[in-house]
Amino acid sequence: MRAPGAEPGRPELLCGEVRTALLHSYDPVPHSSAAQLLKLRGDAPVLLSERPNLHARSPEVLTGVDCVLPSVSGARTRCVGTVRARACVNDGRVLQAAGYFGVAVAQGGERRQWSHYLARPGTVETFGRLRHDDIVRGFLGTGQTAAGVLDAGATAERLLTRVTAHPALDGNRRVPFKSRRTRLRWTARAAPDGEAVIEGFTLAEGGLRTLALRLPASTLAAPGVVAAFCEDIAQHDWLLTNLVHLVERGRLGSADRARAVRSLSPAIDQLLHLWMPGARVAKELSPLWDVLEGEPGFSRQWQTLVQRIRDQLALHTISLLHAERVPAEHMTTH
Amino acid sequence: MLLFSASDKGGTGRSVTSANLAYRRALSGDDVCYLDFDFGSPTAAAVFDVPRVVRGVTSGGLHSYLQGDVPEPMLVDVWADTEHEALRTRPLGSGRMVLLPGDSGGGEFALGHDTVGRCVSLLQRLEEEYDLVMVDLSAGRSYAVDMVLAATAQPGLAELTSRWLVFHRWTRQHVIAASGLVYGDRGILAAGVGHGHDGDELREAIRFVRAAVPDPEAVPWNQVPAAQVSWMRKCDEQLMDLAARLDAADSRRLGTVPLEPVLQWREVLITDEDADSGVANTATRDALVELAGKLTLDEEWGER
Numbered sequence: 001m002r003a004p005g006a007e008p009g010r011p012e013l014l015c016g017e018v019r020t021a022l023l024h025s026y027d028p029v030p031h032s033s034a035a036q037l038l039k040l041r042g043d044a045p046v047l048l049s050e051r052p053n054l055h056a057r058s059p060e061v062l063t064g065v066d067c068v069l070p071s072v073s074g075a076r077t078r079c080v081g082t083v084r085a086r087a088c089v090n091d092g093r094v095l096q097a098a099g100y101f102g103v104a105v106a107q108g109g110e111r112r113q114w115s116h117y118l119a120r121p122g123t124v125e126t127f128g129r130l131r132h133d134d135i136v137r138g139f140l141g142t143g144q145t146a147a148g149v150l151d152a153g154a155t156a157e158r159l160l161t162r163v164t165a166h167p168a169l170d171g172n173r174r175v176p177f178k179s180r181r182t183r184l185r186w187t188a189r190a191a192p193d194g195e196a197v198i199e200g201f202t203l204a205e206g207g208l209r210t211l212a213l214r215l216p217a218s219t220l221a222a223p224g225v226v227a228a229f230c231e232d233i234a235q236h237d238w239l240l241t242n243l244v245h246l247v248e249r250g251r252l253g254s255a256d257r258a259r260a261v262r263s264l265s266p267a268i269d270q271l272l273h274l275w276m277p278g279a280r281v282a283k284e285l286s287p288l289w290d291v292l293e294g295e296p297g298f299s300r301q302w303q304t305l306v307q308r309i310r311d312q313l314a315l316h317t318i319s320l321l322h323a324e325r326v327p328a329e330h331m332t333t334h
Numbered sequence: 335m336l337l338f339s340a341s342d343k344g345g346t347g348r349s350v351t352s353a354n355l356a357y358r359r360a361l362s363g364d365d366v367c368y369l370d371f372d373f374g375s376p377t378a379a380a381v382f383d384v385p386r387v388v389r390g391v392t393s394g395g396l397h398s399y400l401q402g403d404v405p406e407p408m409l410v411d412v413w414a415d416t417e418h419e420a421l422r423t424r425p426l427g428s429g430r431m432v433l434l435p436g437d438s439g440g441g442e443f444a445l446g447h448d449t450v451g452r453c454v455s456l457l458q459r460l461e462e463e464y465d466l467v468m469v470d471l472s473a474g475r476s477y478a479v480d481m482v483l484a485a486t487a488q489p490g491l492a493e494l495t496s497r498w499l500v501f502h503r504w505t506r507q508h509v510i511a512a513s514g515l516v517y518g519d520r521g522i523l524a525a526g527v528g529h530g531h532d533g534d535e536l537r538e539a540i541r542f543v544r545a546a547v548p549d550p551e552a553v554p555w556n557q558v559p560a561a562q563v564s565w566m567r568k569c570d571e572q573l574m575d576l577a578a579r580l581d582a583a584d585s586r587r588l589g590t591v592p593l594e595p596v597l598q599w600r601e602v603l604i605t606d607e608d609a610d611s612g613v614a615n616t617a618t619r620d621a622l623v624e625l626a627g628k629l630t631l632d633e634e635w636g637e638r
Contacts (some may be wrong), residue, residue: 010587022462144394144408154405161455170489175462206409250364251427 005114011102011123014188014223015070017153018098018231019160020238022179025172028092028270031056038087039066040159046071052279057088060224061159062121064114067150069103069126070138077131078287079103081117081124083152084223085159092233099155100227102220105130122223124150136187140210155181175268179242181207184234188213188226196284198291209237219284229285236277236298243267243305251313261316264309272309275302301332336457336494337468337629338482340522341501342511343528344375344473347545348501350601351591351622356468357603360431364465364484371471371478373397376436378470381601383418392436399456400449400481401471407434407456420605429465450575453485461494466629470495474475475520481528483522487530497635498522498540499588504631509573513580516540538636542577543625548593552617575608588634589625594618 022031029037034056035046044059062082069077087097106112106125117125138149146152183206191197191214199212211233219226250263277299278289293299341348349372360366370378377389387395389407399407412431413424460467471478486496500522502512516522526536548555550566577583596604596614609619628634 024458151405157405161459164458165451165455165490171493173490176461176479178465180463201631205411207613317427 008123009104009107009120011104012130012190013103013135013221014100014133014186014220014226015103015152016098016186016227016230017156018096018184018227018234019153019156019181019182019299020094020096020234021160021164021181022175022242023089023093023095024164024169024175025092026174026176027172029089029169033168034089034092035172036168037163038089038314040087040162049280053274053276054091055088055280056161056320058086060086060121062118063099063155064117065101065124065150066111067148069124069135070141070145070149071131071134071142072137073131073134075128075131075134076126077126077135079124079126079150079262080106080111082121083124083150083155084227085155086227087159087163088231090235093270093274094238095160096226096231096235097151097156097163098231099159100223101150101152102223103130103135110202132189134188135238136212139187140185140212141210142204142210155186158185171301172305175282176270177246180245182209182234182241183207184209184211184230184237186211186213186226186230188215188220190217191215191219196288197209198288201292201296208239209234214225216284221282222282223284225285229281229288232278232281233292236275236302239271240298240302240305243271243302246271247308248306250312252308257312257316257319261312264312267309268313272306275306276298335466335630336461336486336491336496338471338479338496338498339468339501340471340479340515341473342515343508346473346501346503346508346512347591347597348362348473349377349470350381350597351501351543351545351625352499353378353467354468354603355626356431356466356624358622359423359585360429361631362626363427363429365429365432365463366466366468367430367434367460367619368412368466369396369460369467369469370436371469371482372397373436373472373476373478375472376438377601378433379410379435381603382412382431382433383416383421383602384412384433384435385417386410386415387435389598390436390627392438395435397439400452402448402452405429409434411465415434418603420607432464449479449490450484453481454491457482457485458490458494475515475522475525480525481523483526483531484529487526492531495630498541499543500540500545501545502582504544504570504573504590506573506576509577509580509582512542513577513582516542517581541584541635542582542586543588544590544599546593547590549617552592581609584620588628589621591621591625594616601608 003270031054038056040057040058040061047057049055064082066080069079083099083101085099089095102123104123104125106127109127164329194216197214244266250260252260278286339348339352356366356368370376379387394404394408396407398404410433412433444626485491500512500516527533550563604614604619608614609616
């Protein structure tokens, strides 16, 4: 099955995974150090941007693959080509690594020379029928990827490990708070009526999230733009996941408010200023952020949590002011 | 914090006590992960009562990861997957409890640069997420001990807090063996220095734990004939002397876990329910709680 209007050799489907983590560093790393961490290639620069937030992105690296496509039906469709990987550091604090690829139908039934695949970076070509549903459901499945199956997550993980191991981080590796990693698996295929839509966004166990997109052909032709959108979603989902966790651990409402405020301080110091949904999303994809803001409502949940944290601070401050006014002899010690 | 559990001999209660300490920390709200580096005889899954990985996993465990066969080792959520009745309902305010099982066929293997590198990456990555990373090492001066000594000497790990518990039973042979494991020519200290550790720092990061210790002053030992009690007291004193001579005395001891009938029968987690219902001794539970608390008390570790 081929999407209407698809041409042989041109990706009909994009798949990728973004892994998001706290950078191993007590303080946020300066922009210049982020550039050092992300210098994955000698022949291509790290992209640095300072508005509206600090963002550093590595050049892309390619990995050659000859394996089978993900599938729920168990079809073992061989594919050959390259997977792209890139990493970014946001505000010196959040590290992301992404692996992604497009799937195209090969012209002819035989494997070509590597030069052929290198001329189509980030595309894998299949020798069988391309069953979009089967691939998408296989790729977004929550189970572990079987051996021999194309795994964008493993590509992302290797890159995350590589950047994390950079010696420039040594000496300052204690993290300011314990955080959870998240993985966003995403797919994008052609929209029947040419309009970008989110088919599904789910949260699963173990920090796994899945996002299924339908996009106009012109957007599918720009995989980097789609990957950037997914990185933005992944970063904000990570922020939300970790803020929820910090607030949960703070046991707000329990008797010891000073303790609660102490445990929230990493959120205040490290996370609250990072919220900027859609900051680096292409115009044609920004309506999709509005959809996510409606349901499940990322910013709504974020603002509620931020307000809770600020309320705790306010109450704590009031209790301190009150304690100062109470004469010492009336104070009870704890 | 990274916490390594070692013992010179098997049967010292190392795994079961370590698992109980991990459990106690999780109950108090810490996110905890437990790595079964007991290559060859994985036991942690049995203690946590996770039947599906009880004999280790066939592939994708820690052994496969360290050898580079899989990009990430398998993780088991203990609260979700345990068959232990008292554990199935996760208590309010408790932290996560995650087990990284070993592979069933995984014996010892050669120490290579890549393996140490993967070990460093894994421990860094877990330290990012968990309050306590507990590593159960196979008995003796094993490959696992050597690997983590090499890993924790690397620049990317050396700056993180690493502590060691050395478990032994309260007998002459066990005390001598435990002391040898730490201070011997091929002991942890000597090997650690060989890998680049600072000897004094490493020494301060190692504490002994006496496990399965009969208390001559408590039930049932104080109810045996007087001659036996006095014999036991004498033994106890002699062991104290021996421990002091071998630098395993009180200043180097983090805690003592009493001989517990339940653990003689089965290697399990001692729950509050067990202690409150009288199945397990409350003294055992209290000792585990105290020991779990001391893991993070800097003054117990001679921090300078």
